[in-house]
Amino acid sequence: MSLFWIILAILAVVAVAFALGRGRAVAAVAGDTRLLHSRPVYHGMFAALLAGIAGFAALILWPQLARLLNITDISRVILAAVVVGLSILAAVWAFTRIDAGFRARNMFERLVRGVLILCSLIAIATTVGIVLSLVFESAEFFRQYPWQKFFLSTSWAPNFQGNSDLGILPLLWGTLYISAIALLVAVPIGLFAAIYMSEYASPRVRGVVKPLIEVLAGIPTIVYGLFALMTVGPMLRDYFAQPLGLGDSGSSVMTAGLVMGIMIIPFVSSLSDDIINAVPQSLRDGSLGLGATPSETIRSVVLPAALPGIVGAVLLAASRAIGETMIVVLGAGASARMDLNPFEAMTTITVKIVSQLTGDTDFAAPETLVAFALGLTLFVITLALNIVALYIVRKYREQYE
Amino acid sequence: AARDQIQIAGSSTVLPYATIVAEAFGENTDFPTPVVESGGSGAGLKKFCEGVGEGTIDIANASRAIKDSEREACAAAGVTDIMEVRIGYDGIVFASDINGNDFKFTPADWYKALAANVVKDGKLVPNTVTKWNEVNPDLPDQEILAFVPGTKHGTREVFEEKVIAAGCEETKAKEEIAKIVTDKDEAAKACTALRTDGKAVDIDGDYTETLARIDSAKNGIGVFGLSFYENNTSKLKVATMSGVVPSTETIASGEYPVSRPLFFYVKKAHIGQVPGLKEFAEFFVSDEMAGPEGPLAAYGLVSDPELAKTQAAVADEQVMN
Amino acid sequence: MNDVARIDRMARIEDAPKIKANKVQVFYGQNHAIKDVDVNILDKTVTAFIGPSGCGKSTFLRCINRMNDTIAGCRVEGSILLDGEDIYDRRVDPVQLRAKVGMVFQKPNPFPKSIYDNVAYGPRIHGLTRNKAETDEIVEKALRGAALWNEVKDRLHAPGTGLSGGQQQRLCIARAVATAPEVLLMDEPCSALDPIATAQVEELIDQLRQDFSVVIVTHSMQQAARVSQKTAFFHLGNLVEFGDTDQIFTNPQDPRTESYISGRIG
Amino acid sequence: MNDVARIDRMARIEDAPKIKANKVQVFYGQNHAIKDVDVNILDKTVTAFIGPSGCGKSTFLRCINRMNDTIAGCRVEGSILLDGEDIYDRRVDPVQLRAKVGMVFQKPNPFPKSIYDNVAYGPRIHGLTRNKAETDEIVEKALRGAALWNEVKDRLHAPGTGLSGGQQQRLCIARAVATAPEVLLMDEPCSALDPIATAQVEELIDQLRQDFSVVIVTHSMQQAARVSQKTAFFHLGNLVEFGDTDQIFTNPQDPRTESYISGRIG
Amino acid sequence: MTDAALHPAPAARPQVARSLLAVDARTRRRNAAEKRFRIYGIVAIAVALIALALLLISILGGGLSAFRQTRIVIPVELSAQMLDKDGNRDPAQMAKVLTLTYGKVLEQALEAEIQRAGVSVPDLSAKDISGFLSKEAPAQLRAKVLADPELIGQTIEFDALTNGRIDGFYKGRVTMESAAKDSNTSPAQLQLAEALKAKGFVRTSFNTDFITAPDASDQRPEAAGLGVAIIGSFYMMMVVLCLALPIGVASSIYLEEFAPKNRLTDLIEVNIANLAAVPSIVFGILGLALFINFVGLPQSAPIVGGLVLTLMTLPTIIISTRAALKAVPPSIRDAALGVGASRMQSIFHHVLPLAMPGILTGTIIGLAQALGETAPLLLIGMVAFVRNYPAPPMEGLFDPASALPVQIYNWTQRADPAFFERASGAIIVLLIFLLFLNILAIVLRRKFERRW
Ligand SMILES: Nc1ncnc2c1ncn2[C@@H]1O[C@H](COP(=O)(O)OP(=O)(O)OP(=O)(O)O)[C@@H](O)[C@H]1O
Ligand SMILES: Nc1ncnc2c1ncn2[C@@H]1O[C@H](COP(=O)(O)OP(=O)(O)OP(=O)(O)O)[C@@H](O)[C@H]1O
Numbered sequence A: 001m002s003l004f005w006i007i008l009a010i011l012a013v014v015a016v017a018f019a020l021g022r023g024r025a026v027a028a029v030a031g032d033t034r035l036l037h038s039r040p041v042y043h044g045m046f047a048a049l050l051a052g053i054a055g056f057a058a059l060i061l062w063p064q065l066a067r068l069l070n071i072t073d074i075s076r077v078i079l080a081a082v083v084v085g086l087s088i089l090a091a092v093w094a095f096t097r098i099d100a101g102f103r104a105r106n107m108f109e110r111l112v113r114g115v116l117i118l119c120s121l122i123a124i125a126t127t128v129g130i131v132l133s134l135v136f137e138s139a140e141f142f143r144q145y146p147w148q149k150f151f152l153s154t155s156w157a158p159n160f161q162g163n164s165d166l167g168i169l170p171l172l173w174g175t176l177y178i179s180a181i182a183l184l185v186a187v188p189i190g191l192f193a194a195i196y197m198s199e200y201a202s203p204r205v206r207g208v209v210k211p212l213i214e215v216l217a218g219i220p221t222i223v224y225g226l227f228a229l230m231t232v233g234p235m236l237r238d239y240f241a242q243p244l245g246l247g248d249s250g251s252s253v254m255t256a257g258l259v260m261g262i263m264i265i266p267f268v269s270s271l272s273d274d275i276i277n278a279v280p281q282s283l284r285d286g287s288l289g290l291g292a293t294p295s296e297t298i299r300s301v302v303l304p305a306a307l308p309g310i311v312g313a314v315l316l317a318a319s320r321a322i323g324e325t326m327i328v329v330l331g332a333g334a335s336a337r338m339d340l341n342p343f344e345a346m347t348t349i350t351v352k353i354v355s356q357l358t359g360d361t362d363f364a365a366p367e368t369l370v371a372f373a374l375g376l377t378l379f380v381i382t383l384a385l386n387i388v389a390l391y392i393v394r395k396y397r398e399q400y401e
Numbered sequence B: 001a002a003r004d005q006i007q008i009a010g011s012s013t014v015l016p017y018a019t020i021v022a023e024a025f026g027e028n029t030d031f032p033t034p035v036v037e038s039g040g041s042g043a044g045l046k047k048f049c050e051g052v053g054e055g056t057i058d059i060a061n062a063s064r065a066i067k068d069s070e071r072e073a074c075a076a077a078g079v080t081d082i083m084e085v086r087i088g089y090d091g092i093v094f095a096s097d098i099n100g101n102d103f104k105f106t107p108a109d110w111y112k113a114l115a116a117n118v119v120k121d122g123k124l125v126p127n128t129v130t131k132w133n134e135v136n137p138d139l140p141d142q143e144i145l146a147f148v149p150g151t152k153h154g155t156r157e158v159f160e161e162k163v164i165a166a167g168c169e170e171t172k173a174k175e176e177i178a179k180i181v182t183d184k185d186e187a188a189k190a191c192t193a194l195r196t197d198g199k200a201v202d203i204d205g206d207y208t209e210t211l212a213r214i215d216s217a218k219n220g221i222g223v224f225g226l227s228f229y230e231n232n233t234s235k236l237k238v239a240t241m242s243g244v245v246p247s248t249e250t251i252a253s254g255e256y257p258v259s260r261p262l263f264f265y266v267k268k269a270h271i272g273q274v275p276g277l278k279e280f281a282e283f284f285v286s287d288e289m290a291g292p293e294g295p296l297a298a299y300g301l302v303s304d305p306e307l308a309k310t311q312a313a314v315a316d317e318q319v320m321n
Numbered sequence C, D: 001m002n003d004v005a006r007i008d009r010m011a012r013i014e015d016a017p018k019i020k021a022n023k024v025q026v027f028y029g030q031n032h033a034i035k036d037v038d039v040n041i042l043d044k045t046v047t048a049f050i051g052p053s054g055c056g057k058s059t060f061l062r063c064i065n066r067m068n069d070t071i072a073g074c075r076v077e078g079s080i081l082l083d084g085e086d087i088y089d090r091r092v093d094p095v096q097l098r099a100k101v102g103m104v105f106q107k108p109n110p111f112p113k114s115i116y117d118n119v120a121y122g123p124r125i126h127g128l129t130r131n132k133a134e135t136d137e138i139v140e141k142a143l144r145g146a147a148l149w150n151e152v153k154d155r156l157h158a159p160g161t162g163l164s165g166g167q168q169q170r171l172c173i174a175r176a177v178a179t180a181p182e183v184l185l186m187d188e189p190c191s192a193l194d195p196i197a198t199a200q201v202e203e204l205i206d207q208l209r210q211d212f213s214v215v216i217v218t219h220s221m222q223q224a225a226r227v228s229q230k231t232a233f234f235h236l237g238n239l240v241e242f243g244d245t246d247q248i249f250t251n252p253q254d255p256r257t258e259s260y261i262s263g264r265i266g
Numbered sequence E: 001m002t003d004a005a006l007h008p009a010p011a012a013r014p015q016v017a018r019s020l021l022a023v024d025a026r027t028r029r030r031n032a033a034e035k036r037f038r039i040y041g042i043v044a045i046a047v048a049l050i051a052l053a054l055l056l057i058s059i060l061g062g063g064l065s066a067f068r069q070t071r072i073v074i075p076v077e078l079s080a081q082m083l084d085k086d087g088n089r090d091p092a093q094m095a096k097v098l099t100l101t102y103g104k105v106l107e108q109a110l111e112a113e114i115q116r117a118g119v120s121v122p123d124l125s126a127k128d129i130s131g132f133l134s135k136e137a138p139a140q141l142r143a144k145v146l147a148d149p150e151l152i153g154q155t156i157e158f159d160a161l162t163n164g165r166i167d168g169f170y171k172g173r174v175t176m177e178s179a180a181k182d183s184n185t186s187p188a189q190l191q192l193a194e195a196l197k198a199k200g201f202v203r204t205s206f207n208t209d210f211i212t213a214p215d216a217s218d219q220r221p222e223a224a225g226l227g228v229a230i231i232g233s234f235y236m237m238m239v240v241l242c243l244a245l246p247i248g249v250a251s252s253i254y255l256e257e258f259a260p261k262n263r264l265t266d267l268i269e270v271n272i273a274n275l276a277a278v279p280s281i282v283f284g285i286l287g288l289a290l291f292i293n294f295v296g297l298p299q300s301a302p303i304v305g306g307l308v309l310t311l312m313t314l315p316t317i318i319i320s321t322r323a324a325l326k327a328v329p330p331s332i333r334d335a336a337l338g339v340g341a342s343r344m345q346s347i348f349h350h351v352l353p354l355a356m357p358g359i360l361t362g363t364i365i366g367l368a369q370a371l372g373e374t375a376p377l378l379l380i381g382m383v384a385f386v387r388n389y390p391a392p393p394m395e396g397l398f399d400p401a402s403a404l405p406v407q408i409y410n411w412t413q414r415a416d417p418a419f420f421e422r423a424s425g426a427i428i429v430l431l432i433f434l435l436f437l438n439i440l441a442i443v444l445r446r447k448f449e450r451r452w
């Protein structure tokens, strides 16, 4: 019995449970559904949801349980029997509870709420998982490499023979520098595009432009990388860096920042557009009615009202910028350096995580393990930044609501 | 259901060879085509050393020999019987834009051009040369710009060892450095450290990136694998090293100095568990594949003069001790 | 308002109506909401629009400062002259128009800002003040005028959306008054107000009339009678009758007006 | 409403008030909006809440069906009993409570759906109907009751947000009536209505009183006098006086009530 | 009570134009600001669209040719002598004959054909002839013969792929000049190609294999296809869509609508924002540790990829969904609660539909990101050379597969320049995937979008 059929079987049980649950509720009041505490659908959905939860939970957990209990050969037939059996059992139990007074909606909603809570815990679980999957190897790294050097050294020079310099500072600097430039590109462009789309453009234009801009987020980053490497980099070098005497590096922070900025435009523009569009028209009317120009209305009424959402969008864009590798590798180069000159090559933490993790170095040596420490450090840094951001948004928002 | 295809992971240098063999293996036998992951020697060996069983890989490709520390980690996870198979050599060449100047290098030229610090008047001072002909009057009057493999690449190790360190020795700089820097490790490091002022550009990507960089900076000189160069002879001009033109022959004979062996490692415990594993290993090192006339050599692998010995070892399932 | 301008305008008072609507038609898509309305609104006068709910009072009011522009699918025909100039002329800047013709909406819509910022908003964008002190003064005056000052003077920096319904309505009146428009359109400004607050707002309207023109939509016949000099009665999108308030309420010409008035309840 | 339940309720009518509020206090953060309010609301009776704007009428009204739960920072103390059961009891399901105690809000807030769906929403979620025909019937009845049927019968599937202010208000009344609550809380339901529509809504309130209990907030003293049997006068968060409407309007006990009533205007 | 003398404004009101048609100085300034503001908007959109156009042009320019492929049809004599020495058509025996032999058969057939056609090219070497055909051709011929042993002894018309360089010559990528320097081809070989084309043996036609065939090794760029990658990506997107969207929306609903506002929910909120900033490769580390090592799911499987990408896209979906939920005015919730709807009902009936555009946007952007991501797949073994098609859904989710971005990433790393064209072609396919998603979202968004 293949997985496909097992799932189909669960779904069948769910459907039957729904129909029977609903039917029983209707029957309980001899057809006059107004006498029911909850509408018949809720009785059906309660039974169905219970059956579904039981079935799918069993499907996911049973093999793990079997593994723990050292039942090595989990036969598909047994699996199917257990899963479908549990599902039916749950449905039957739900079925027995159904009568006119059964608070099916409340029970159903309580179940749904449980599911919702479970879902929002996935985020926490992911974080825990990430920390756990980084922390042991990081500890191993710090056993082999002094933490003072890692956090305070300004030199990054891994070496195959060992004796490497693995200071995070140049990488951190590169990360912040490149992300900042990317945001300087993306936030104004994205925000203005969003404003134009939601406030000025006709629905038709908006309907075309918005998805087009969204395509920018879907173009594989390697394309951006090549674009940076072949077009933007040389152009910046020939028309800006060299004439200004700022060096002649083909790859630079500027190149990567610009190109990455273009990539994250849709994060700012599309999300902000939705949020701005959701600001009630009556607020705009209020401002326009006082003789404000549309732009004044946008700046002083619409944007403040949409602020929390816009901040979220910008944070998302920033996050994406921090996590990007390909554009940095091809656009900004791979050399770890601390420099103010934006036309110099630099690199980011993320790039080095990837390269140290996928390189040819000894996997038990600090040169590879440093990737985990970098990951963990970046995690902590972004966490701190996010806390600050949340705090600022809160403080700012309190003025409004 | 037990896994029925072979799982391979590891070095991206070995990857093309492994895919060529895997493809031919899938075509010519009843076994499914093995799955070949890329991801670097370190990552490959790490997966290899994760343990024994269906959820772990069978073969790790590596562009270097497995390290002792890695074998310890392997053993700790229960991976004890490992077959080491050397498939041949990878030549490392220096090439520049096809329309540019001709170069005839020696390791000393590279050392003088790219060393981070040079000895001057008994002191280590930052390297300031900007043109190749300042390094060696026989070289063209061209800005120094070298695209060298990034620190993640095994090629970097070979480059540092066989070119920079060799140049360091050749120019007698090593002895002078030893006088200034007393710590032995530090002295070795000073010998191979590359400049960071933009003359030596680290490439963390692959050879296609190096090629693209030469495309956008025509005076750059890149470090490539021989097979990559051979596939792009219409765009690249190769430089000689110590007067030898790199080719499979000159490398096999040892005339051309810059090369390294390539390996793959087989988990012996999986032979018999994973269908076709031993057949694949044998197929890989067979003359039809890895021999001098085989497709791997045609693609640029320098075939191992001692291939017969390897074939025998694989047939015997000889493990490392 | 500087004196020259005032004198200038005074000179014109009797000449022409402040606002002259000519055969105005409004369509919401297919829905013909305003049919052939002609109306003259005088300066320094309060004009009341009355009529059953849904008859088009708000719609017509919104035409006068082109707030209908913001409604998709709304089409206006005919002409409306403000001081003799067609406000639907292509050269007219609706922003300038709305600065002259202010509006209080039917549903209170305070900005999600502090009470103070809500009121100071108009003066700021129109540059009516030169410094904080002046702004403070305008804000206080406007809030006092709208009979809200006492209730909010201790919480000027609390959000305007946290006010009660009636307070929000007065806030919106204060906001509109603070910009000192020449014509003020008020769409049921007292609907959520208690009698005392209503009286205060009516007093405010009376004061405004000294200098400006006010148009007020109301459902309260008594209110219309109390505050307005002219009354327009709308019915099903038509302007049924327009004339002096006294005449409309004592001696309506049209039977529909008659029957609407006589059902006086409110 | 099934018959058994109705009989059951009838038997209890005279025993106890439908709603009994006991020392209710409401705070918005620091702001003490309702202070120590005790009030009994009888079944089959219309109770009017009057008082100046911002005195806490809406706040108290929202307490009765726990709509205050949704306002962050709003805290309710004291007890409110509905049919003898404390609605702030932890075991009480606010949903069921609100199905029994319906509400019309001060600001009309139609769903951004069609007019029909706005009205049919309540009956649908409460399963009051068994088929489309019954739903149609309920919708029509509710819209007729709210005096909106004639205006919208041809555009039942047009969006409810495209109605005029007064129409939206009546739509919200229809929506609340359609769910047949036992107690209906109406926050200034006629503020945007013309006299005729107001009369129709008042008639509706009178009809509802035959079976249910109605609480109405109004600024119109006349309206309070016309429709209600009991009146509560609020001032600055206090319940100043509560009694028979006749008595309150003719013979108020408290000087504050007196002075508020006598300023009768709107 | 009401303060007397409300008007006029305390400060002398700045000169206001009396005529509506004459614009006063301040209004002119404000209108100029307005115009500038609009222009910023237009410029912003223009910049974004120009960047998009440039990228698309470069992709299309480089990749469209991947959808065409050069083939040659030659009669091949399948001599029993070479292919089935025993002559008993025993499949097991015939399977012993390797592709090498079939290669020779094809070589002879091509040589014979050249002679028969009377094409003569000076300096044509044996290598030029043997290198004319793709190395894939013998494999295909062998598969064909093994599938139908009766063919042996016959002469069949065989449709063979030409070598990538020849293909490139027809597409203009390889020229006589470049061939002169290229060690893998020669001008003579290209002349041969030209002559054969003139005779009509060679044709370039639409390349369905590019979309359906599996990947090929570095020596056969002409045979490399996207079949496995498309299936892999499709499976992964299914997993992501089926998990990330409901989970993301569910947790947003809980956090935004139900969760008490306290330390814990703040923590969750910060957490989610922070997860968005975690580099995707770290999700790969997590996936490897959790799904492969702990749960025991197989390597290189789309299910694992899908799960990892789900975790990766969740923050994007949650953040945008929460923002969208937050933007729904509270009066709508009140209205629903007021008629006795439960919180759950008010959310699912009213709030969620109104928040839908924002949710869809987040989903689209999240999916686009997931669709183009390689780094996390690196660690769970999906950045791989896979030639066997995964099985149909559910079971197939556990079979090895690659993915579109992986294929692109791999191909851009390969030495043979012909792979660059393939990579660009793959990008086009990926964008088409994306386009479908976008169109779906546009349609849905249209349905839900509404200003109130
Ligand atoms: N959400 C809120 N946050 C803070 N304060 C509030 C909020 N809502 C109301 N208030 C305050 O509580 C007090 C009572 O408000 P409420 O809305 O109950 O008044 P009301 O009697 O209904 O007045 P109106 O007739 O104007 O509607 C007012 O001072 C008001 O400013
Ligand atoms: N945005 C809109 N879209 C479509 N129809 C509308 C819109 N606004 C109003 N209408 C319709 O136009 C007609 C006139 O509406 P209007 O708002 O002008 O009425 P009103 O006289 O202000 O009524 P009320 O006293 O109830 O506010 C009504 O039938 C209304 O349904």
Ligand SMILES: [Mg+2]
Binding pocket: C057, C058, C059, C106, C187, D164, D165, D166
């Ligand atoms: Mg109106």
Ligand SMILES: [Mg+2]
Binding pocket: C164, C165, C166, D057, D058, D059, D106, D187
């Ligand atoms: Mg109120």
